[in-house]
Amino acid sequence: MSPANPHETALLEDLNAPQREAVLHGDGPLLVLSGAGSGKTRVITRRVAYLVKVHDVYPWRILAVTFTNKAAREMRERLTQLLGAQANELVVSTFHSAAAQILRREAEHVGLTRSFVIYDDSDQLNVVKRAMREAGIESMQPREILHRIDQEKNAARLPEHMQVAPGDERGQLVRKVYAAYQERLRAANAVDFGDLLLLLVTLFRTRPDVLENYRRRFTHVLVDEFQDTNPVQYALLKQLAPPPSANLVVVGDDDQSIYRWRGADVDNILGFPRQYPGAKVVKLEQNYRSDQNILDAAHEVIRKNTRRMEKKLWSERPRGQTLDLLLNRDERAEAQEVARQILALQREGFIKLSSMAVFYRANAQSRVLEEALRLARVPYTLVSGRSFYDRAEVRDASAYLRLMVNPRSDADLLRIINIPARGIGDTTVERLTDFANARGVSLYEALSQPEQVPALNGAAVKRLKGFRNLLESLTAFAQTNEEAAGAVDQMLRETKLVETLLAEGSDEAQTRAENLREFLGAAQEFDLNRAAAAVAAAANPPPEVPPEVDAAPLTADVPALQAFLEQISLVGEADAEVGDGRVALMTLHAAKGLEFDAVFLTGMEENVFPHARAVKSETTFLSEDASADGEPSEEMAEERRLCYVGFTRARKRLFVSLAQCRSLFGELRYNAPSRFLRDVPSPLFGISEQELPEAPRPRVPSMPRRRPHDEDDGPRIDRSYSQASSDMDGVGGDVRGMRVRHEQFGVGRVVSADGNGPNAKVTVEFGGGVGLKRIIARFLMPG
Numbered sequence: 001m002s003p004a005n006p007h008e009t010a011l012l013e014d015l016n017a018p019q020r021e022a023v024l025h026g027d028g029p030l031l032v033l034s035g036a037g038s039g040k041t042r043v044i045t046r047r048v049a050y051l052v053k054v055h056d057v058y059p060w061r062i063l064a065v066t067f068t069n070k071a072a073r074e075m076r077e078r079l080t081q082l083l084g085a086q087a088n089e090l091v092v093s094t095f096h097s098a099a100a101q102i103l104r105r106e107a108e109h110v111g112l113t114r115s116f117v118i119y120d121d122s123d124q125l126n127v128v129k130r131a132m133r134e135a136g137i138e139s140m141q142p143r144e145i146l147h148r149i150d151q152e153k154n155a156a157r158l159p160e161h162m163q164v165a166p167g168d169e170r171g172q173l174v175r176k177v178y179a180a181y182q183e184r185l186r187a188a189n190a191v192d193f194g195d196l197l198l199l200l201v202t203l204f205r206t207r208p209d210v211l212e213n214y215r216r217r218f219t220h221v222l223v224d225e226f227q228d229t230n231p232v233q234y235a236l237l238k239q240l241a242p243p244p245s246a247n248l249v250v251v252g253d254d255d256q257s258i259y260r261w262r263g264a265d266v267d268n269i270l271g272f273p274r275q276y277p278g279a280k281v282v283k284l285e286q287n288y289r290s291d292q293n294i295l296d297a298a299h300e301v302i303r304k305n306t307r308r309m310e311k312k313l314w315s316e317r318p319r320g321q322t323l324d325l326l327l328n329r330d331e332r333a334e335a336q337e338v339a340r341q342i343l344a345l346q347r348e349g350f351i352k353l354s355s356m357a358v359f360y361r362a363n364a365q366s367r368v369l370e371e372a373l374r375l376a377r378v379p380y381t382l383v384s385g386r387s388f389y390d391r392a393e394v395r396d397a398s399a400y401l402r403l404m405v406n407p408r409s410d411a412d413l414l415r416i417i418n419i420p421a422r423g424i425g426d427t428t429v430e431r432l433t434d435f436a437n438a439r440g441v442s443l444y445e446a447l448s449q450p451e452q453v454p455a456l457n458g459a460a461v462k463r464l465k466g467f468r469n470l471l472e473s474l475t476a477f478a479q480t481n482e483e484a485a486g487a488v489d490q491m492l493r494e495t496k497l498v499e500t501l502l503a504e505g506s507d508e509a510q511t512r513a514e515n516l517r518e519f520l521g522a523a524q525e526f527d528l529n530r531a532a533a534a535v536a537a538a539a540n541p542p543p544e545v546p547p548e549v550d551a552a553p554l555t556a557d558v559p560a561l562q563a564f565l566e567q568i569s570l571v572g573e574a575d576a577e578v579g580d581g582r583v584a585l586m587t588l589h590a591a592k593g594l595e596f597d598a599v600f601l602t603g604m605e606e607n608v609f610p611h612a613r614a615v616k617s618e619t620t621f622l623s624e625d626a627s628a629d630g631e632p633s634e635e636m637a638e639e640r641r642l643c644y645v646g647f648t649r650a651r652k653r654l655f656v657s658l659a660q661c662r663s664l665f666g667e668l669r670y671n672a673p674s675r676f677l678r679d680v681p682s683p684l685f686g687i688s689e690q691e692l693p694e695a696p697r698p699r700v701p702s703m704p705r706r707r708p709h710d711e712d713d714g715p716r717i718d719r720s721y722s723q724a725s726s727d728m729d730g731v732g733g734d735v736r737g738m739r740v741r742h743e744q745f746g747v748g749r750v751v752s753a754d755g756n757g758p759n760a761k762v763t764v765e766f767g768g769g770v771g772l773k774r775i776i777a778r779f780l781m782p783g
């Protein structure tokens with residue numbers, strides 16, 4: 001490398017010293033461990049560009065993985081700016097999609113064909129149910145079994161590797177269903193998400209020769225958001241880039257590990273230097289994203305976690321404005337207030353709508369926020385990428401397409417066997433399924449001899465034949481057709497899915513038909529992108545490489561329809577584009593890695609955020625967030641990290657909001673303010689200690705409901721908040737003594753309560769000569 005290389009200067013000039021050190025690091029493992037907004041993702045992209053431009057590493061030798069498709073897309077865009085067309089040859093993707101691409105090339109080694117399909121959660125559940133039915137297991141919920149199977153896969157364990165104690169009957173059931181489930185998937189030429197990684201890791205373990213091909217090819221592996229890798233992902237990394245000396249660069253922040261529920265293990269990042277002895281460790285401490293007030297608040301929340309690497313970020317950015325605390329009567333008022341503040345910011349703060357985001361802990365919270373934004377005419381995008389592909393009609397269309405490439409997929413066939421309605425009833429389907437099971441063949445194969453299915457009448461046989469003919473015609477078409485859109489178009493015409501909906505005539509059916517047209521549009525867009533990539537690749541032919549090295553793009557030779565289906569199978573929760581000129585609405589989990597000028601963190605209440613599960617995990621503890629020895633529960637520690645992630649997305653303005661009472665999940669609750677609020681010193685909000693809402697106590701019960709017509713009150717900051725919450729805490733965290741109001745009886749105090757929630761029976765001592773009354777809680781509101 002020559003210092004005169006002009007790329008070198010350009011790629012390094014706007015990096016600080018430790019960032020530069022990470023980019024310049026030579027061979028061997030490297031860990032970049034640092035807080036939010038310190039330029040970790042920037043280091044990854046610069047290092048990739050540096051390897052290509054300065055060290056002349058072929059781009060196809062570089063594998064860069066990150067957590068969501070959206071992050072991968074962003075990384076690719078940044079790299080295209082730095083590298084131009086060469087960026088097309090890099091493998092920049094999520095763990096799942098890189099694994100899917102490699103697995104497809106090696107499919108025959110794992111008992112699949114290249115046209116395998118990827119089952120999602122609801123397909124998985126169907127397969128679990130069928131496996132349970134066959135094994136005669138009724139004593140467990142299919143959801144629970146599926147959850148256990150997913151956990152085993154995250155931990156890189158096949159059924160035979162499960163650790164089940166001899167007396168653990170449920171564990172044995174799970175193992176039995178898991179084994180049957182795997183068999184069913186293989187028979188259907190299908191995999192689930194967990195399999196993408198697990199099958200690949202298993203293949204690499206048993207076929208070192210296959211693994212060697214990929215090790216030879218990928219001389220550089222880089223991982224962003226490393227704190228969220230689970231054991232199976234880590235196993236894959238160790239295979240591709242083995243310790244102690246491979247060129248594995250991992251970057252992450254232990255404080256942002258938020259996927260424990262998917263098996264992520266924060267110890268992976270903290271223990272990296274043990275796994276890769278001699279790894280270089282670089283720490284970045286300067287934050288470039290957030291004003292100091294925001295950083296201080298985030299630090300105060302996260303520092304209560306015990307098992308973490310202590311780090312304090314500093315910023316050259318100004319202290320900035322104080323944080324804003326929005327106290328509201330209920331979730332509607334909260335949503336209206338958020339809408340109002342957004343409009344005010346846009347007007348006065350010169351902040352664009354597309355630089356604002358609203359976060360919440362649970363997806364269900366978005367409904368009320370959406371309504372308020374619509375009413376206030378604030379354009380927004382709901383970042384929940386799967387919703388389009390999860391629509392029933394789009395799933396039907398996908399099921400047909402998947403059968404076109406893989407007719408053995410029973411779950412897909414069962415989905416559309418009578419869609420559009422063709423008179424194939426449940427009994428016929430049952431008889432066909434029994435017949436297929438008895439013969440050990442797929443439903444598609446069974447359909448080729450419907451006369452032989454016992455107890456079917458002539459009409460049923462005829463309908464099954466008609467259905468089989470339709471599928472045959474479609475699969476034949478798929479084999480000759482070159483484009484995804486052509487296949488979608490043909491499928492829509494032959495199945496008459498759109499026509500049938502239009503014939504229904506209802507508005508809803510009309511919308512569903514439009515969704516199917518939109519689906520066709522998605523396929524057209526996919527084809528266009530693919531064609532553009534092919535043109536770019538042709539303009540940039542691969543260099544001479546040694547014959548033993550496989551430099552072909554991982555997706556070479558994958559037919560268009562299959563590639564399209566793979567792409568839509570891997571669309572994740574957080575993948576929707578944040579629209580131009582629109583406020584983004586998303587869960588805290590989806591916010592990872594992103595940044596906005598203004599952030600609204602809503603629902604800052606106990607049992608909402610922190611989540612009820614985490615609060616429950618702590619109820620045995622005496623102090624508010626920790627046991628006597630100061631150790632928070634794992635669940636609560638993860639909620640804290642999630643709060644840290646939320647706060648640190650904000651550049652300039654951070655609004656935290658809460659509601660005095662909230663209906664969520666069909667239940668009305670009065671929750672105490674979130675403990676995370678209490679951790680933020682009041683001056684950061686620009687208010688005095690007394691003005692902060694009361695600290696939560698453990699076991700605050702759910703409280704009675706306000707009068708329905710109070711919902712019309714409109715947005716306002718409810719100053720009675722702290723009053724009400726201190727009442728709530730008045731008698732040792734009990735509702736007794738709380739001031740309440742009843743429309744007819746006026747103001748009184750709760751004497752006792754029987755039960756919880758809106759239907760609790762509450763005895764109240766009313767003033768004004770009314771005396772004691774027993775009243776259903778929902779007819780009361782805090783006085």
Ligand code: ATP
Nearest residue numbers: 014015016035036037038039040041042288289593
């Ligand atoms: P997170 O922990 O949220 O993933 P991160 O550590 O990956 O954050 P980046 O997203 O890479 O951080 O960077 C945060 C912001 O700071 C970005 O806007 C980035 O462009 C900017 N930034 C990073 N490094 C520098 C630098 N040396 N000079 C100026 N701006 C920088």
Ligand code: MG
Nearest residue numbers: 040041042593
């Ligand atoms: Mg990042």
